[in-house]
Amino acid sequence: MNTLSRTVFSIDLDSGPSVRELKDMVKEATVLAMAPNVSDFFPAIAAADLQGLRRKMAALVATAYQIMDQQVEQRLRAREAGEPRKNDMLDVVLDKEHEWRQEGSVIDRNAIKGLFTDLFVAGVDTSTTTIEWAMAELLQSPEVMKKVKGELREVFGTKMQVEESDIAILPYLKAVVK
Incomplete structure (x- = not known):
C-alpha cells in the first residue's frame, strides 16, 4: 500500500489522516468485494441491494474520490506555488489531462480517480492473498x-x-509459488 501511495502521490500512508483513511477504505472495500452477494445468484433482485453491499461500496468509493480530489488540489496548489515536480503518476496524469481534453478524449478527472481507486484496491491484497493461499496449500501438503x-x-x-x-536459486519454491 505504501509503495502504491508513493508511486501515485509521492507520499507515505502515515503522512496524513486522509491517506490513512484511504488505506482503511481499501481494506474495507476488499472485504466487501469478497462478501457473498445474493444479487450474484439472483440478478433479478440486484437493484434491491438486499444486503446493502452496493450502497456501502458506493460510500467507500465516494470517500476515496474525496481523498483523491484533496491530493489533486494539493498538487495543483503546489504547482502554482512553484514547487518542483515529483514525477509520480499524479504529475504525469495532470500533465496529460490538458492534452486529453484538447483531443476530446473521454479520460477526465473522474476516469483518473477511477483508475487510481482501481490501482489501490487491486494492488493491495493480491500479494498477501497469494502468500496466504500458498501457505494454506503447503499446510495441506x-x-x-x-x-x-x-x-x-x-x-x-x-x-x-x-x-x-536469492529466489533464483530456489527452483522448488518458485514452482510451489507458481
Missing part, C-alpha cells in the same frame, strides 16, 4: 512443505536474511 523446507535449509543454512535475488 506436508510432503511438499518438507521439500520446500529442505531446499531452504540446503541453500541458506542458518542465514537469517534472505534477499529477493
